Amino acid sequence: MTADSAWLGTQRLPEVTVHASGVLAQTIRAELRQIRRFRTDVQVAVCALSRVRETALWREVEAAVPEHGLGVEGFVVVRRGNDLVVAAEGGHGLLYGYFYLLRYFEWMSGDFTVVEQPAVPIRMLDHWDELSGAVRRGYSGGSIFFRDGEVVPDLTRVRAYARLLASIGINTVALANAELPDVARLAGVFRDYGIAVSLAIDFVDDPRDERVARWWAAAIARVYDVVPDLGGLVVRTARDPEGANLLARAVAPYGGTVFWRVSAAESEQDWRDRRTDRARAAYDAVVPLDGRFEENVVLQIQHGPLDFQVREPVSPLLGEIQETVFGVELQVTQEYSGQQQDLCYLGPWWREILQFDTSGGGGATVADRIGAIVAVSNVGDDANWTGSKLAQSNLYAFGRLAWDPAADPVSLLHEWAAATFAMDDRTRSELVTIMAGSWQTYERYTAPLGVGFMVTPGTHYGPSVNGYEYSGTGRYHFADRYGVGVDRTVKTGSGFTGQYPEPLSSRYEDPYTCPDELLLFFHHVPYDHVLQSGSTVLQHIYDTHFQGYAEVEAMVARWRVIAERFEPAVRADITARFETQLSNARAWRDQVNTFFYRLSGVADARGRAIHR
Numbered sequence: 164m165t166a167d168s169a170w171l172g173t174q175r176l177p178e179v180t181v182h183a184s185g186v187l188a189q190t191i192r193a194e195l196r197q198i199r200r201f202r203t204d205v206q207v208a209v210c211a212l213s214r215v216r217e218t219a220l221w222r223e224v225e226a227a228v229p230e231h232g233l234g235v236e237g238f239v240v241v242r243r244g245n246d247l248v249v250a251a252e253g254g255h256g257l258l259y260g261y262f263y264l265l266r267y268f269e270w271m272s273g274d275f276t277v278v279e280q281p282a283v284p285i286r287m288l289d290h291w292d293e294l295s296g297a298v299r300r301g302y303s304g305g306s307i308f309f310r311d312g313e314v315v316p317d318l319t320r321v322r323a324y325a326r327l328l329a330s331i332g333i334n335t336v337a338l339a340n341a342e343l344p345d346v347a348r349l350a351g352v353f354r355d356y357g358i359a360v361s362l363a364i365d366f367v368d369d370p371r372d373e374r375v376a377r378w379w380a381a382a383i384a385r386v387y388d389v390v391p392d393l394g395g396l397v398v399r400t401a402r403d404p405e406g407a408n409l410l411a412r413a414v415a416p417y418g419g420t421v422f423w424r425v426s427a428a429e430s431e432q433d434w435r436d437r438r439t440d441r442a443r444a445a446y447d448a449v450v451p452l453d454g455r456f457e458e459n460v461v462l463q464i465q466h467g468p469l470d471f472q473v474r475e476p477v478s479p480l481l482g483e484i485q486e487t488v489f490g491v492e493l494q495v496t497q498e499y500s501g502q503q504q505d506l507c508y509l510g511p512w513w514r515e516i517l518q519f520d521t522s523g524g525g526g527a528t529v530a531d532r533i534g535a536i537v538a539v540s541n542v543g544d545d546a547n548w549t550g551s552k553l554a555q556s557n558l559y560a561f562g563r564l565a566w567d568p569a570a571d572p573v574s575l576l577h578e579w580a581a582a583t584f585a586m587d588d589r590t591r592s593e594l595v596t597i598m599a600g601s602w603q604t605y606e607r608y609t610a611p612l613g614v615g616f617m618v619t620p621g622t623h624y625g626p627s628v629n630g631y632e633y634s635g636t637g638r639y640h641f642a643d644r645y646g647v648g649v650d651r652t653v654k655t656g657s658g659f660t661g662q663y664p665e666p667l668s669s670r671y672e673d674p675y676t677c678p679d680e681l682l683l684f685f686h687h688v689p690y691d692h693v694l695q696s697g698s699t700v701l702q703h704i705y706d707t708h709f710q711g712y713a714e715v716e717a718m719v720a721r722w723r724v725i726a727e728r729f730e731p732a733v734r735a736d737i738t739a740r741f742e743t744q745l746s747n748a749r750a751w752r753d754q755v756n757t758f759f760y761r762l763s764g765v766a767d768a769r770g771r772a773i774h775r
Contacts, residue, residue, distance in 0.1 A: 166319070166320050166323035166324075166548075167546060167547045167548055167552075168323075169327055169547075169548060169555050169559075169583060170327070170330070170555065170559055170578075170579055170582035170583045171265075171326065171327060171330055171582070172582075172583070173581070173582055173583070173584070173585055174198070174199070174265045174266070174268070174269070174582060175198070175199040175200060175201045175268075175269065176195070176198050176199075176200065176201075176207070176264065176265060176268055177200065177201060177202065177203040177205055177207055177268075178200070178207070179195050179207045179208070179209060179264075180207070180208045180209070181195070181208075181209045181210075182208060182209070182210035182211060182214040182215075182217050182218065183209065183210060183211040183214065183254070183257055184211075185253075185254045186254060186354065186355060187253075187254030187255060187257060187258045187355075187356075187357055188211075188254055188257060189355075190258060190355050190356060190357075191209060191257060191258060191261045194261065194265075194326075198265070204245045205242075205245050205246070205247055206219070206245055206246050206247065207247045207248075207249075207264070207268075208247070208248045208249070209248075209249045209250075209257055209260065209261055209264070210224075210248055210249065210250045210257075211250070211251065211252070211253070211257065212224070212225075212228070212233070212250050212251065212252050215248070215250050218246075218248045218250075219246045219248075220241050220243055220246050220247075220248045221248075223241045223243060223248075223276065224239055224241050224248055224250045227239045227241055227276045227278055228250075228278075229278060232252065233251055233252050233256055233278075233280060234252070234256070234280055235252065235253055235255050235256065236255045236256050236259060236280065236281050236332075236334070237251065237252070237256050237278070237279060237280035237281070238250065238251040238256040238257065238259055238260030238263065238278075238279055239251070239260075239276070239277065239278050239279075240260060240263060240264065240275075240276070240277040240279075241275075241276050241277075242271065242273075242274055242275050242276075243274050244274070247264075247271075249261065249263070249264055254357065255334070255357045258329060258356070258357050259279070259329075259332060259357075260279070262329065262330040262331075263277075263279060265330070266330070266578065266582065279566075281332060281565075281566045281567075282530060282566065282567055282568055282569075283490075283530070283533060283534070283535065283536045283565055283566075283568070284534060284535070285334065285335055285420075285461070285490060285534060285535035285536070285537075286332055286333050286334050286335065286535075286536055286562065286565035286566065287333070287334070287335035287336065287337060287361070287397075287422070287490075287535060287536070287537045287538075288328065288333055288335075288336050288337070288495070288537070288538055288539075288540040288561075289336075289337040289363065289397060289492075289537060289538065289539045289540065290306075290308070290336060290337060290338050290339070290363070290539075290540050290542075291363070291399070291539060292306035292307075292308050292309055292338070292339055293306070293309065293339060294309045294312050294313065294339055294341060295309070295310075295311065295312065296309050296310040296311065298543055300496050300498045300539065301496065301541075301543050302496060302497065302502040302503040302504070302541070302543070302550050303503060303541060303542060303543030303544070303545045303548060303549050303550035303554075304543035304544040304545040304550070305543055305544045306543065306544065307320050307321060307324060307542065307543065307544050308321060308338060308339070308349065309339065309341065313341065313342065313345060314341055314342075314345035314348055314349060318348060318349070318352050320544070321349065321352050321353075322352050322355070324542065324548075325352055325353045325355065325356040325358055326356055327548075327558075328356065328358060328562065329356035329357055329358060330562075331558075331559055331561075331562025331563055331565075331566070332562050332563070332565060332566035333358060333562050333565070334357060334358055334359065335358060335359045335360075335361060335394050336353060336358055336359075336360055336361070336540075337360075337361045337362070337363045337397040337422070338360055338361075338362065338363060339362070339363055340362045340363065340364055343385065343386060343389045343390075344389070346360070346362065346386065346389065346390055346393075347389045347390050350390045350392070350393065354392065359392060359393070359394035360390065360393060360394060361393065361394035361395045361396060361397050361420070361422065362386070362393070362395075362396055362397070363396075363397045363398075363399050364396055364397070364398060364399065365398070365399050365400045365401070366398050366400075366401040366402075366406045366410065367400075367401070367402055368406070369403070370403050370405040370406040370408070370409040371405065375409065376409050376412075376413070379409060379410060379413045380412075380413045383396075383410075383413045383414055383417075383419075387414075387417040387419070391417070393417070393419060394419065394420060395414050395419035395420035395421055395422065395459070396410055396414060396419070396420075396421050396422065397422040397424070397463070398410065398421065398422065398423050398424060399424055400424070401423070401424075404423065404448070404449070404452055404456075406423075407421055407423040407456055407457070407460045408455075408456060408457045408460065411456070411457035411458075411459045411460045412457060414459065415457065415459050419459065420459050420460075420461055421457075421459060421460050421461070422461050422463045422490070422535070422537070423456075423460055423461070423462055423463060424463045424465075424492070425445050425448075425449050425462050425463060425464045425465065425480065426445060426465045426470070426492075431635035432635050432636065432637040433635065434632065434633050434634065434635070434639060437641070437649075437650065437656070437657070438656075438657055439637075439657070440637065440649075440651060440656075440657035440658075440659055441468075441469060441636070441637025441638070442468035442469055442637075442651060442657070442659050443468075443657060443658070443659050443662065445464070445465070445468060445478065445480055446468070446478075446479055446480050446483065446662045449462065449480060449484070450480070450483055450484070452487075453483075453484050453485060453486050453487050454485070454486030454487060456487045458488075460487065460488070461488045461489060461490055461534060461535050462480075462484065462487055462488070462489040462490070463489070463490050463492050463535070463537055464478055464480050464481060464484075464489055464490065464491060464492060465478060465491075465492045466478060466481070466491050466492060466493055466516045466529075468659070469615055469638070470499070470638075471493075471494040471498055471499050471500075472499055472610070472613075472615040472616070473499055473500050473507075473512075473602070473605055473606050473609060473610070474606050474610075474613045474615070474680055474681070474684075475613060475615060475681075475684060476613070476671070476681050476684060476685075477516055477519045477521070477529060479662040479663045479664075479667075481519075481521055481529050481532065481533070482521030482522065482527075482532070482663070482664060482667075483662070483664075488534040488535075489532075489533060489534065489535070490533050490534055490535025490536055490537050491516070491517070491529055491533050491535075491536055491537070492537045492538065492539075493509075493513055493516070493536070493537070493538040493539075493561065494538060494539045495509070495538045495539060495540055495541040495557050495558055495561050496539050496540060496541040497509075497541065497554065497557070498623055499616075499618065499623055500602070500605055501605055501624075501744070501747075502550075502623070502624045503541060503549060503550035503551045503554040503740075504550075504551070504624070504740055504743045504744060504747070505605060505740075505743070505744040505747055505748075506551070506553055506597075506598060506601045506605075506718065506740070506741070506744060507557075507601050507602050507604075507605040508553075508556055508557065508560070508572075508576065508598045508599065508601045508602055509557050509560065509602055510556070510557070510560035510564065510572030510573075510575055510576065510602075511572045511573075511599075511602055511603075512602050513560065513561065513564055513572075514564060514568065514569075514570070514571075514572050516529060517529050517530040517536075517564065517568035518530060518568065518569070521664075522664060522667075523663070523664060523665070523666045523667035523670065524666055528568075529568075530568035530569070536564075536565045536568075538561050540558070541554055541557060541558055542558065547733075547736070551736065551737070551740050552583075552733050552736060552737060553598060553737060553740075555579070555583065556576060556579045556580075556598065559575065559578075559579040560572060560575045560576070560579070563575050563578070572599075573595065573599050576595050576598055576599055577591065577592075577595055580594050580595055580598075584729065584733075586728060586729075590725050590728050593721060593724070593725050594725065596721065597718050597721050597722060600714070601718070604711055604714040604715060604718070605711070606680075606711075607707040607708065607710050607711030607714065608707070608708055608711025608712055608714075608715070608748045608751045608752055608755075609626070609711075609751055609755075610640075610755075611683065611703065611704045611707060611708075611755070612648075612679065612680060612681070612682045612683040612684070612700065612703065612704075613680055613681040613682065613683050613684035613685075614640045614647065614648060614649065614683035614684060615638065615640075615684065616630070616631050616638040616639075616640070617630065617631075617640065617755070618630060618631075620634070624747075625747055625750060625751075626750055626751045626754045626755060627754075628640075628642075628754055628755060628758045629758075640683070641687055642758070642759070642762055643762065644762050644763060644764070645689055645690070646687055646688050646689040646690055646692070646700075647683060647687065647688070647690070647700070647759070648682065648683035648684070648685075648686050648687040648688055649683065649684065649685070649686075649687060650685075650686060650687040651671075651684070651685045651686075652672050652685065652686065653668075653672060654672070656687075659685075660672045660685060671685050672685075674686045674688055674692065675695075678695075679694045679695050679696055679703075682694065682700070683700075688700055690759075690763050690765060701759060701763055701765055702767070702768055704755065704756070704759055705756055705759075705767045705768075705769075705771070705773070706769075708751065708752040708755050708756050709752060709756075709771055711748060711751070711752065712745075712748045712749055712751075712752040715741075715744055715745050715748040716745065718741065718744075719741045719742075719744075719745055722737065722738070722741055723738075726738060753773075753774055756773045756774075757773055757774045757775070760773045760775065761775070
């Protein structure tokens with residue numbers, strides 16, 4: 164099967180000379196042999212700084228390099244007249260500079276100087292692919308890496324994937340722990356695109372047992388003998404945080420890193436006990452250990468305190484950890500945001516998270532504090548990589564925001580659309596209009612005001628308002644005839660608001676200053692509680708669910724106007740998924756509104772039909 168070229172299918176470049184050596188320089192030369200060409204008077208060079216005086220713009224390039232240098236991954240682009248130079252200190256920067264050139268060359272005009280350096284040093288995608296070929300929380304087919312217990316024999320598609328990731332600045336991937344020769348084959352493919360491979364493991368041993376430490380040290384030594392540039396280990400699940408230090412000591416002699424995933428506890432919770440709170444678990448477990456981890460441990464912290472909900476507060480851990488390197492974990496795969504059936508462009512949500520002020524008073528943002536940004540990938544062996552062609556936009560936006568957390572998500576959407584589809588500007592603008600607000604639309608027709616979940620247990624797709632309500636998972640809404648929401652206040656609830664610093668703690672503690680979109684996450688309130696918007700909670704639930712469905716109808720109508728301008732296979736796939744989304748939005752609207760009407764007995768103030 165020929166791999167979908169995604170956002171690397173429409174660009175062209177003129178003749179480019181390469182003044183550099185090494186593996187990544189060879190990758191650039193191989194790229195230039197396959198890229199589409201066109202004639203222009205512009206002379207383009209990709210050049211290592213050590214050889215920049217071989218180019219016409221060497222003075223301008225040297226003047227543009229920051230006093231502190233470009234670092235391993237930074238690059239500079241200078242154009243004067245018909246000369247253009249991309250320069251970097253080494254291969255990684257040159258490769259990223261080449262893809263910058265590929266992305267923007269046909270939009271470039273006039274003289275300019277650009278200096279680019281990534282804001283976050285580690286930009287990683289986790290892959291929960293099993294050796295069997297199944298993908299945990301995957302919605303795009305099977306694994307592109309594994310089949311029947313081993314790595315697939317033909318790595319052509321893996322190479323195409325590595326190319327896509329390098330083009331958006333990803334520098335690390337986590338893969339399942341396969342047999343060593345297979346790990347070496349995969350690492351070799353990713354190495355050609357400047358991407359390190361880390362191995363995903365589950366750690367269930369006793370880290371205080373010396374025999375365990377010796378076993379892991381020997382096992383890791385064998386891996387580094389075969390893959391000396393292995394990035395390290397990603398610990399998906401574990402029982403004891405001390406295991407992070409055991410593994411860190413084992414990989415340290417080889418320069419490896421241990422990524423220790425920090426997430427809400429999965430232990431059984433009694434739904435009758437409202438003082439026990441899943442949201443508290445990660446903070447309570449990790450904060451006492453801050454400063455006690457080895458230097459090569461990176462705590463991988465989920466962006467919210469629950470589980471990748473379409474709306475939840477930013478985890479207090481992202482502002483609290485002071486003495487340990489940590490990263491934020493997002494989820495490109497749409498487990499709780501439509502599973503690549505429903506259109507849900509997550510770029511605006513991720514930027515909001517990355518720009519969140521962790522102090523609440525003009526202090527450091529999440530992006531300022533992190534040493535890594537990680538996400539669970541949405542890729543599988545479907546022909547278009549991501550199940551829905553439009554879901555490619557989330558993969559693209561993640562990489563671009565990982566490089567520059569301040570980037571505008573709508574501009575990124577324009578970039579992606581222009582690079583992905585051969586279309587006129589008017590069609591692109593219409594497509595971007597359809598997609599740009601789709602996260603907010605999805606939020607409107609699903610769980611209201613940050614209360615979370617209400618999904619079908621197990622699959623997590625589609626509504627089941629009480630699906631988890633009496634489970635032991637801590638995923639509750641506590642709706643009754645009088646009100647709804649989870650009391651997480653210090654005064655009367657679980658005390659979760661106290662995990663935030665002031666003034667955030669007080670802001671979340673008070674239902675009248677708590678942001679509307681998070682009210683039911685932090686508070687149990689009566690249905691007639693008046694939001695800051697002026698609406699009651701119950702009327703807001705009715706209004707947003709009718710509005711969300713209407714917005715999906717509008718998206719479908721807009722799509723039908725432009726659908727004929729797309730290739731038949733793309734058109735048919737997107738059309739079918741929109742029909743599924745319309746059905747899903749209708750189910751959410753009707754089930755949520757009916758549930759709350761039956762509980763409260765209060766009708767919609769606007770007289771719209773609610774099933775009784």
